[in-house]
Amino acid sequence: MSEPVVVRVAPSPTGDPHVGTAYVALFNYAYRRKRGGRFILRIDDTDRSRYDAGSEEQILGTLGWLGIPADEDPEHGGEAGPYRQSERTDLYRAACDELIAMGAAYRCDCTKERLDAVRAEQRKNKQQPRYDGHCRERNVPADSKHVVRLKVPTEGEITFKDGLRDAITIACEQIDDQVLLKSDGYPTYHLATVVDDHKMGVTDILRAEEWINSTPKHVLLYEAFGWPLPRYYHLPLLRNPDKSKISKRKNPTSLLWYRENGFLPEALLNFLGLMGFGFSDDREEFSLEEFVDAFAPEKIKTSQPIFDLTKLEWLNGVYIRKLDTETLVDRLRELNPMAAAADRALVAQIAPLTQERMKRLTEFDELTEFFYVDRVSVSYDDLLPKKRTDTNTAAVLRQARQVIAESDTLDVEALEAALRAVAEESDWKARELFTALRWSITGKKISPPLIESMCILGKASCIERIDDAIDVLGNPANPIIPEAT
């Protein structure tokens, strides 16, 4: 029986579901699929001052939206629970007692004021700010208000392996006597992650690079407990365009934002997979399954990628174009109020016209607004092609109107042919006619394919809009104002 390889991602419940969380989760998920074992989602909620119960569901829900299923998590349970660290405090306390008994940790009752003063002094002397060891040998009583600190060796160094890099060595002087248990009885990340990872059977850890410097503290804990070290893989940090660590101020970092702004989960996932990972065959578009298939931890890059929204938008367009009409209409109606209010069958007719024109699903309403209103407004200047008179233009539009009025039903091919004939008879370029017509029908310079749009709109509406345009040409000061709908 082989030992299960288990990887985990620990979403913080403090704040929005973060794109960095999804990034780490994706790689953990792929790793677990490739290596076997269980993929655990644990809730790091030991910072009670920032804890927000609502965001826990948001994170779990968003990872579900992305299609990254955990084998075990607080919602679905599993053999290694509970999965909320706030429900495991007894474990951490017991672990601390053990550490204190063996001399690997100690109680400390230094006040915030004293610590601040010590650090200020150290900074003034250009020393590295760190705990000065005041309580190391003081034997602070257990019934006083205190924290528990890790007793880091005063000399020597800690070396650990990272699956993506050469061995990393950090001198003990660089390692602070980390607080393991806070005075409120909750553990810090360092204690909690080591205790939980061990108790939950976690043998392989993929986490963000920002943890590299605190890994020696974790190594010290594993050694004190006599537990086998896990394998570490520190993933590169996602960055803003200005190269700093990805942040809310400079980049949308909330997964909710991406969902609300018309991004498809498969596009986001694909994009995240592109960051810090390269297929040897130059592939750019891939599904989760294909990513898992190609995944190998050794192929993860160590340089930190910049999160490029422009490329994500392109990729999102690619995925929008792949959608079948039914799915497209569903997604569109989730995010576009006008489309949601309109008849579903109508939206299903319109949607294909815009499918290859959208980078985000949220662009749909603006692109197709003219379908839902009775009339559109258009100005005299827009309507008039260069070097044409208003009377001439009105005459040509009148002919187009007649062609439409005389046809039984509007058919794309027939209508286009008829309109081209109108242009030719009037010695107009087809382009001129279509532009004038486009303004008349849509009220815009740019629109979805004109003929198709007209056929969907129907005879009556087209005629009415052309009549409005002809009126404008005869009365330049009064553009048509759409009626309130």
Add this chain to the structure above:
RNA sequence: GACCCCUUCGUCUAGCUGGCCUAGGACACGGCCCUUUCAAGGCCGCGACACGGGUUCGAAUCCCGUAGGGGUCGCCA
């Protein structure tokens, strides 16, 4: 500042067991084609091995140094 990590086109990257690299692909950008607008699509173009030393017949690929960027230095994770 100290320590740690990183360094191929503006961005994401291929390359990394040295020669197939006058460095390939994608996004973006510019041009052309297609075309009723805008897209989509097709073609072309612009554009990088941070720098300096080595090792070698030969280095983007190995070594050293420098520079630059990022991260960490909390009773946050």
